[in-house]
Structures are given as C-alpha cells and as structure tokens.
Amino acid sequence: MDKFIVSARKYRPQNFSTVVGQAHITTTLKNAIKNNQLAHAFLFCGPRGVGKTTCARILAKTINCENQTKDGEACNTCHSCVSFDAGTSLNIHELDAASNNSVDDIRSLVEQVRFAPQAGKYKVYIVDEVHMLSASAFNAFLKTLEEPPPYAIFILATTEKHKILPTILSRCQIFDFKRITNNDTVEHLQEICDKEEIKADKAALHIIAQKSEGCMRDSLSILDKIVSFTNGQLTYSNTLEHLNILDEDYYFKFLDFMQQQNMSDAMLLYDEINRKGFEGDTVLEGFAEFIRNILVSKDAKAAILLEVAEDFKQKYLQAAQKINGGWLIGALNLLNEAEINYKQARNKRLLVELTIIKLSYLQQAIELVNNDGVVSKKKVVEATKPVAFRAVPIIRVKEEMQAATQKPQAVKPQEAKLIIEEPEVKTTAKRPAAVTQQSTEIPQPKTGGIASLAKIRQQVTEQNKNTGVVAKELTEEELYVAWGIFIERLISRKNHSAVTNFKMATLKIIDNNTIEIVTENNIQQKFIEQERADLVEHLQTHFCNRQLVYTVIIIEKEYDYQPSEKTLTSKEQYLKIIEEYPLVKELKDRLKLELDY
Incomplete structure (x- = not known):
C-alpha cells in the first residue's frame, strides 16, 4: 500500500x-x-x-x-x-x-x-x-x-x-503576499477533486474556502479530513456537520421571526440549535456574519463583497430588499456587544437568549433618520402627552376701600365688583446676587359667589368674637418661635433632610400678612415647598391669621474660592527659578549643562 x-x-x-x-x-x-x-x-x-x-x-x-x-x-x-x-x-x-x-x-x-x-x-x-x-x-x-x-x-x-x-x-x-480569494480557492479545490475522483458539491467547497479564511494550506487540510469522513462524497450537509457550522437556513428563519416580532418561535429555534451541540458564541458569530451579508446585499455596488455560495446569493438579495437598514445596523451593534460580553458572562445561554429578545423587539425600538444628509440612529419611544390642566380664571373682589374704612359695615353684594382675569405668565424677578423668586399664596376657600363669600366672612368674624380669638402680631421673634415649633414637628416625623434645610433658611417680614423665606439654592426651596400645606396651616393657626402668605426666594451666595497650591513640575520649578534669578540660566549656559526634566 x-x-x-x-x-x-x-x-x-x-x-x-x-x-x-x-x-x-x-x-x-x-x-x-x-x-x-x-x-x-x-x-x-x-x-x-x-x-x-x-x-x-x-x-x-x-x-x-x-x-x-x-x-x-x-x-x-x-x-x-x-x-x-x-x-x-x-x-x-x-x-x-x-x-x-x-x-x-x-x-x-x-x-x-x-x-x-x-x-x-x-x-x-x-x-x-x-x-x-x-x-x-x-x-x-x-x-x-x-x-x-x-x-x-x-x-x-x-x-x-x-x-x-x-x-x-x-x-x-x-x-x-495577499490572502487567496474564495473563488481561487474553490477552483483549486475543484481541480484536486477532479484529479482524485472525488465528488464534491460547489457549495461544500465554498464552505471550506470560507472556513480557511484565505489560507490554501488550511483548505487542503480541511478537504482531506472531510474526504476521510465522507468516503469521498462531499455534500453541503455533511460539510456543515463536520466543520460544526450552522446552516444558513437557520439564520433566515431567525430573521423572519425577528421581523415578525415572534419571540417565542425564535427562542424555540435557538433551543433546537443548542440541543444539536452548537455553542452560543458560534450562533452569535454566525448570525453577525449573516446580518453583515444582508447589509452588503442592499446596495448593488457592494454586492460584490458578498462571499457566499452561488445558490444563496439570490436569496440574500431578496431578503435585503425587505429589511430596513436601521434594523440591520442596530442588530450588528447588539450582536457585537453580545460577542464581547460572552466570555465574561456566567450564564451564557441567558446572554444569547437576551440578545434574541432584544433583536425580536428591535424594530420598534430604533429607526434611522436623515438629518441634513447625515444618517443617524434615533430611539423611538411612545409618544407621551403632557397632563392637560384646565385654565382656572382668577377671581378678585374689588371693594370700595374708602367706604369700608369709613363705615365698618358688611359690603353689600350689589356694591362689590367682580373682575375675572385670565392667568398670566409671570417672569422670575431678578434680585441682587442672582435672586430667584417664587411665591406661594394661601388658597382661599372656594365659594359659589360674592354673596356666599361675604356671608362666610361675616360668620368667621362673629365666631371669632364669640370665642375671643385675637390675631397675634406678626413679629420676627414670634415668627422664629413658630418656625422652631414646626422644625420640632419635622424632627418627630424623622424627616431629617427637611429639618436641615429648614434650619438653613432665613425669615423676613414684609408686612402684616406676608413672610419672606430666603434660601440659598433650589434644593432648600424644594424641601420647603414639599411641606407647603402643613407649613401654611401651622403659621395661620399660630398667628390666628387666615390671610397670612409667604414667599420663597433664592439668593445664591457668592463663594470666594481660593485656588489650592499647585505642585510644580521640575521644568516649572526651573522656569520659576530663572525668572527670579536670571544668573542661574547664565551659569547653566556657560557650563553647557543639559537638564533632564
């Protein structure tokens, strides 16, 4: 032999x-x-x-x-x-x-x-x-x-x-020397098969050429192995089986399921592949190459880069016309990220399944937009509508002030004037040192009309007379007492974040019914506004004054930042020395010294 x-x-x-x-x-x-x-x-x-x-x-x-x-x-x-x-x-x-x-x-x-x-x-x-x-x-x-x-x-x-x-x-x-092209490899393998009287499908030889990656010696070694494995009968199926390569039909099925957002069938197909012994990285790499071929097939000029068997070229070209380019680019990014993370993942199957789930719903997650000739990827989110607020008119009751001061009697309904004004947008007033102002008014009780409003006022006045309640005078000392009581209430509720911000606030009295709360930043202002309802009720109860309002303003402090001492490098130290003592440079030049910074 x-x-x-x-x-x-x-x-x-x-x-x-x-x-x-x-x-x-x-x-x-x-x-x-x-x-x-x-x-x-x-x-x-x-x-x-x-x-x-x-x-x-x-x-x-x-x-x-x-x-x-x-x-x-x-x-x-x-x-x-x-x-x-x-x-x-x-x-x-x-x-x-x-x-x-x-x-x-x-x-x-x-x-x-x-x-x-x-x-x-x-x-x-x-x-x-x-x-x-x-x-x-x-x-x-x-x-x-x-x-x-x-x-x-x-x-x-x-x-x-x-x-x-x-x-x-x-x-x-x-x-x-350059890599040998797939076509040259296939032709050379076909010549050897003819000399050795080996029956080989063109698609099988193309798979061998792809696996060798431009190396003729590798392709001949693969050919010898498959000939021994198949007894001289090279077919597409047994070549795939021997080289542990997935059939491209699986990838076409994956593509159809993902375009239809049929996640369950895609997961079942991966389970079938996994039971056949194919590792997850093989599936990810193969599908990434498949998506690349689909993307290349979308342009007739780039179709020459499609390195697949002739039997599959038409199938690729038909599939490329149905798939959106944005989906292909997004799928390549997801697959590339999954390949990078595969080795580090503990549950590798879960990583592959998660990638399949993302690809199944990728079509509704991204889209490709063209902005002035620049193609970019844009996330598609469900359109969110702002909450529709109904514009509530502001009702003011304008009374004859002089008549009220001269005649201490209740204002008659027919003497009151009703003025309805549309809401207006107020701009933030600028105060010295970057002041931002936001005012909060005590909500007045809603009434059905001017008659009922006058009636309620009269009832409250009579009730206060009967109970002997007298409004306290709004002084700075009494205001801080009320402020401290409210802080104690916050401490009992263990709201320590609010306590800190309330203690840092400064209080000022504008008039008998208006308080100004000065804060240093937006955070303090937000913490105070969160307690608005309780704070209003507490202040009104403490001073027995339902007309009491407060205004929150922000005055940012200007901090004088002192620059920290910088550590000088060797070169900077030298430049500093010669700046103060020029003779040092003259000494260096005379001695012809070279400094190593």
Whole structure:
C-alpha cells in the first residue's frame, strides 16, 4: 500500500504558473529571472499558507535550472531540477529560524556562504520565520546580508513583518503576499477533486474556502479530513456537520421571526440549535456574519463583497430588499456587544437568549433618520402627552376701600365688583446676587359667589368674637418661635433632610400678612415647598391669621474660592527659578549643562 501524502504536500506548486492567487508576485519574479535582474536578498511576507515558502523554493530551483523556458520557468527535467525535487541539491539551504534563532546559528550560516557552489550558478539560503531571530542574530546577519558574494541569494520568509528590524528591511526586496480569494480557492479545490475522483458539491467547497479564511494550506487540510469522513462524497450537509457550522437556513428563519416580532418561535429555534451541540458564541458569530451579508446585499455596488455560495446569493438579495437598514445596523451593534460580553458572562445561554429578545423587539425600538444628509440612529419611544390642566380664571373682589374704612359695615353684594382675569405668565424677578423668586399664596376657600363669600366672612368674624380669638402680631421673634415649633414637628416625623434645610433658611417680614423665606439654592426651596400645606396651616393657626402668605426666594451666595497650591513640575520649578534669578540660566549656559526634566 502506498504511503498517504497530504494534499498540501502532494499538490504543492512546482512552477510559478501553478501558484494560486499570487500573480503579482510570480510575474515579477519571472521577469526578474528573464532580464537577469535578480536582487541578492528577498523578503516574502504575508499570512500563513499563501505560498511564501513555495515561491522561495520555486525561485531557488528556477535560477539554477539548466534549461529555462522562455517564460522564465524551470524545465523540471535537467539534473539540477531533478536533484532539487528529490531533495538532494546542494545549492539550496533552508533554515528554520523558529528553532535556530541564536547568534551561533547565524554565524554558522555566514561561514557556509564563503564557499562557492560546485554545480549551478547560485547558492540560495531560505530563512523561514525570520522574525523569530534574536536581536544579536539579526546584527550578526547584517553585514553578510548587505554585501553577500555574487553567487549567494537570501530569501527570508515571515508572517510578522513588523517584528523585523528596519536595517534588515532596507537590505531586502519586499514582496507582500495577499490572502487567496474564495473563488481561487474553490477552483483549486475543484481541480484536486477532479484529479482524485472525488465528488464534491460547489457549495461544500465554498464552505471550506470560507472556513480557511484565505489560507490554501488550511483548505487542503480541511478537504482531506472531510474526504476521510465522507468516503469521498462531499455534500453541503455533511460539510456543515463536520466543520460544526450552522446552516444558513437557520439564520433566515431567525430573521423572519425577528421581523415578525415572534419571540417565542425564535427562542424555540435557538433551543433546537443548542440541543444539536452548537455553542452560543458560534450562533452569535454566525448570525453577525449573516446580518453583515444582508447589509452588503442592499446596495448593488457592494454586492460584490458578498462571499457566499452561488445558490444563496439570490436569496440574500431578496431578503435585503425587505429589511430596513436601521434594523440591520442596530442588530450588528447588539450582536457585537453580545460577542464581547460572552466570555465574561456566567450564564451564557441567558446572554444569547437576551440578545434574541432584544433583536425580536428591535424594530420598534430604533429607526434611522436623515438629518441634513447625515444618517443617524434615533430611539423611538411612545409618544407621551403632557397632563392637560384646565385654565382656572382668577377671581378678585374689588371693594370700595374708602367706604369700608369709613363705615365698618358688611359690603353689600350689589356694591362689590367682580373682575375675572385670565392667568398670566409671570417672569422670575431678578434680585441682587442672582435672586430667584417664587411665591406661594394661601388658597382661599372656594365659594359659589360674592354673596356666599361675604356671608362666610361675616360668620368667621362673629365666631371669632364669640370665642375671643385675637390675631397675634406678626413679629420676627414670634415668627422664629413658630418656625422652631414646626422644625420640632419635622424632627418627630424623622424627616431629617427637611429639618436641615429648614434650619438653613432665613425669615423676613414684609408686612402684616406676608413672610419672606430666603434660601440659598433650589434644593432648600424644594424641601420647603414639599411641606407647603402643613407649613401654611401651622403659621395661620399660630398667628390666628387666615390671610397670612409667604414667599420663597433664592439668593445664591457668592463663594470666594481660593485656588489650592499647585505642585510644580521640575521644568516649572526651573522656569520659576530663572525668572527670579536670571544668573542661574547664565551659569547653566556657560557650563553647557543639559537638564533632564
């Protein structure tokens, strides 16, 4: 039985023309060989599995070929090419810098460079994973790399170009390899399947190409595994099963449920996926990629970025026309946030389910608006209507004051004048030092008319005469006594926040029926206003005066903030010193001192 050789080695390209997806590299190298313009050092950099080492070997074989073709390719029949393919050529030396990264290994390589080739034109030294060399090894390699013998050519290969010293980069011709596209990978896999007589669906090969992420070696390894798993029958379903990838039909179902705000079916679908063994992060990543493809499909120009099987392209394009762009952007944000938080979450299933719930109701949560050509996301909230207050007219009773003072008799209804005024908006009066004024009047009892109002006043007057109640004189001393009694009442109710603010207030008497309460800020004013009903009742009862009103004003204190002493830095200290003592700078300049700030 023949020994099995993996496809990555069995079908490794032997000529520039068979290299997949790197036409810009192979064309340049062939032209350099034909025109005899070879550099003495090359640097091949790019992702893994894209052909860096393969191109280095093909270049080494081609420049030593005895019968080169007109296109600059190796003949693969001469003694040099045959010995190279068999691995017995003495003109090529490969060094794995990952395991031979010391300065001694580089010194040994430099000593070998002194010897000219016994057969062939060039001795080629391929240093793979060159970024793994130590700094001392790089330094030992510099002189030889800059001025090698005319028969020596160095080819350095790396996946991490940024780790190489700039002095090395400046001595090499740099070739950047790119990722292999999905279409190129699918075509190459199809050629191998035809040679190996393997039956493979185009959609299955496309899934393999997507999974490899532009790495040809990975795609060939995946192909070998699935061929062994399926006995040479590659179908879309068994490829998904082997690679642990969710079918895109699941994502289309998710999309339909979420557009219909059918949360229960979406949750049941996730439960079905979870029972099949798929982890939550797989669902989140796959659905995010699915939403990205839908978003790309909305624009005909961007549809070329859609990297899916041909069978699904039309389905994506149809779905994209039905979905709102704002919903897609919001869904991508939610999925991205869920992926970030997935590793830290203790209950991972709950996190995924919560994301599904948010996506199910996302359509009524956001919308995309266009403000002067700028597209932004706007939250949609239920329209809230302000409470409708009915405008109550202000009723004033204007009496003949002179008649009232001259004749102490009750005012007759026909002598009173009724004036109804519409409510007016009063602006806040400005007092010195930023004064804000808000007045609160004692609500008068509601009456049916002027006759009933006069009658109530007369009854109250007679009742006070009968009980002997006499109104107390409104003095500042008595006012503070009443204020202290009310504070004691607040203390008994354990309303300590209000107590503090009441104690900080200042009281003033405007006239016999008006009190002014001065506060320092809005917070004190609000605490006093919260006790308005009890405070009014208490003051009126204490002074036996139902006409008593109070006004709350705010006078903000102007604080004189003293700036704290700032700690000076060394440079600021120096600048301060030379400002006061200029000779210090002169001394520094004469001694040619350099200060380290």
